[in-house]
Amino acid sequence: MKCHQLIETPTHKWVFFGRDPEKPNKIIDTNQYMVITSNKALLMDPGGIELFAPMLANIVKMIPLEQLTHLFASHQDPDIISSLGLWDQTLPDAKLYSAWMWEGFIRHFGMDNISYEAIPDEGMSINLEQVELKFIPAHYLHSSGNYHVYDPAAKVLMSGDVGAALEGPEADIFVEDFDAHTQKMRFFHQRWMPSNTAKNDWIARVRQLDIEYLCPQHGRIFQGKQVAQFLDWFEQLDVGTGINRSA
Amino acid sequence: MTDQQPQKRPYYVIVAQVAAELNKTLASCRQINLTASNAQAASTRIGNSAMGFKVLTHFIDELASETQKAARDINYLARQASTLSTYIARSQMALKQFAHARQKLGTHTAQPAMKRAEEQTREKFHSQRSEFNGMIEQIQSNLDDLKKTLRTANALASVCRIEACRVDKQNQDTFIGVADKVDEVAEAIRQRVDTAVTLFTQTEEKEAA
Numbered sequence: 001m002k003c004h005q006l007i008e009t010p011t012h013k014w015v016f017f018g019r020d021p022e023k024p025n026k027i028i029d030t031n032q033y034m035v036i037t038s039n040k041a042l043l044m045d046p047g048g049i050e051l052f053a054p055m056l057a058n059i060v061k062m063i064p065l066e067q068l069t070h071l072f073a074s075h076q077d078p079d080i081i082s083s084l085g086l087w088d089q090t091l092p093d094a095k096l097y098s099a100w101m102w103e104g105f106i107r108h109f110g111m112d113n114i115s116y117e118a119i120p121d122e123g124m125s126i127n128l129e130q131v132e133l134k135f136i137p138a139h140y141l142h143s144s145g146n147y148h149v150y151d152p153a154a155k156v157l158m159s160g161d162v163g164a165a166l167e168g169p170e171a172d173i174f175v176e177d178f179d180a181h182t183q184k185m186r187f188f189h190q191r192w193m194p195s196n197t198a199k200n201d202w203i204a205r206v207r208q209l210d211i212e213y214l215c216p217q218h219g220r221i222f223q224g225k226q227v228a229q230f231l232d233w234f235e236q237l238d239v240g241t242g243i244n245r246s247a
Numbered sequence: 248m249t250d251q252q253p254q255k256r257p258y259y260v261i262v263a264q265v266a267a268e269l270n271k272t273l274a275s276c277r278q279i280n281l282t283a284s285n286a287q288a289a290s291t292r293i294g295n296s297a298m299g300f301k302v303l304t305h306f307i308d309e310l311a312s313e314t315q316k317a318a319r320d321i322n323y324l325a326r327q328a329s330t331l332s333t334y335i336a337r338s339q340m341a342l343k344q345f346a347h348a349r350q351k352l353g354t355h356t357a358q359p360a361m362k363r364a365e366e367q368t369r370e371k372f373h374s375q376r377s378e379f380n381g382m383i384e385q386i387q388s389n390l391d392d393l394k395k396t397l398r399t400a401n402a403l404a405s406v407c408r409i410e411a412c413r414v415d416k417q418n419q420d421t422f423i424g425v426a427d428k429v430d431e432v433a434e435a436i437r438q439r440v441d442t443a444v445t446l447f448t449q450t451e452e453k454e455a456a
């Protein structure tokens with residue numbers, strides 16, 4: 001599994017994990033992200049049960065496990081959080097932040113020790129030591145209870161399934177040719193994203209944010225001006241249309 | 248939950264930590280390689296009186312590569328063991344559920360298909376566990392071997408100090424520097440290996456897993 005430090009500020013860093021060559025073929029490739037401060041860490045969209053062992057191996061190389069205090073699940077999907085049952089035995093004192101409406105569902109993955117911190121519809125902020133992280137609403141993109149993580153200091157937006165692309169594990173971490181990349185994103189957004197209204201509302205809010213890195217849970221990371229390019233591309237795309245592919 | 252008992256970590260965590268410790272030794276090995284090649288260059292410059300030393304640096308270089316290979320092998324093995332251990336945990340969860348289901352059946356007899364599924368899971372669990380124990384034994388014996396190799400490093404450093412007496416004062420410092428570096432890095436690696444060994448011995452879960 002690749003492990004790449006995305007950005008380092010005086011107070012914290014962002015790390016990317018993904019592209020595991022040993023991943024079973026039929027499961028979708030996922031990106032995991034972690035914010036590390038001096039004594040704490042937040043792991044975002046920890047991944048599916050098959051990803052647990054490589055994730056654990058990479059994390060213990062980086063920090064003592066006690067430091068991993070916070071987990072975040074953008075939504076309830078299995079590729080996001082089906083590893084929960086194993087994390088629950090590994091980090092009994094951790095907190096899991098996710099949508100209030102998914103608590104009863106996510107607990108089906110097995111959760112006896114970790115505490116569930118429900119995020120309200122309007123989102124919320126947490127402090128990881130002196131670092132502020134905002135869970136911003138992204139409902140219906142694609143899940144009806146869905147959040148992204150914005151870090152105003154590092155200018156990073158972890159955008160869950162928004163910006164996702166369907167590519168093999170050999171793909172690069174960063175978007176190179178934006179236009180070529182849209183080919184790999186189009187169907188995913190048309191089929192998995194249900195609502196133009198939700199999409200446009202999200203775009204309007206995200207345009208207000210200062211973003212240097214837009215980090216989706218599948219596919220590649222957008223950097224610099226590619227972020228605005230992505231928002232423009234997403235704006236003109238009709239979503240909720242993936243069933244009529246030939247139309 | 249009230250008093251802070253030392254937590255018993257799942258076995259997949261411990262093995263992953265062992266892998267991480269071994270991974271950290273790789274950078275140390277590269278340091279020895281670098282020191283050896285610097286020393287080799289220095290001995291070429293010094294000429295004849297450093298011939299013995301030059302041969303020695305070759306051994307140091309070889310030792311570093313050997314250590315690096317051993318650390319890589321153990322690291323790989325430990326990561327495999329960690330993955331296997333998560334499968335064991337999953338089998339264990341399944342067995343717990345089967346037991347629960349059986350209990351729910353009460354006086355009803357379990358269907359043959361259900362019994363078979365439980366039996367198969369139990370067999371899988373046992374074979375996974377014995378494979379895992381084999382891997383752990385392998386890792387432990389590899390760690391022992393690595394410790395023996397590290398003792399060679401100290402011996403080489405001693406010979407290095409003896410060879411230093413054969414050259415003039417100015418070059419002596421280079422030789423002694425190499426000896427010190429080898430000792431220092433070997434010690435750093437030994438500490439990591441000890442940490443790895445302690446991680447294993449502190450938990451008695453192996454039998455209970």
Ligand SMILES: [Fe+2]
Nearest residue numbers: 075077142161
């Ligand atoms: Fe999803």
Ligand SMILES: [Fe+2]
Nearest residue numbers: 077079161217
């Ligand atoms: Fe996803």
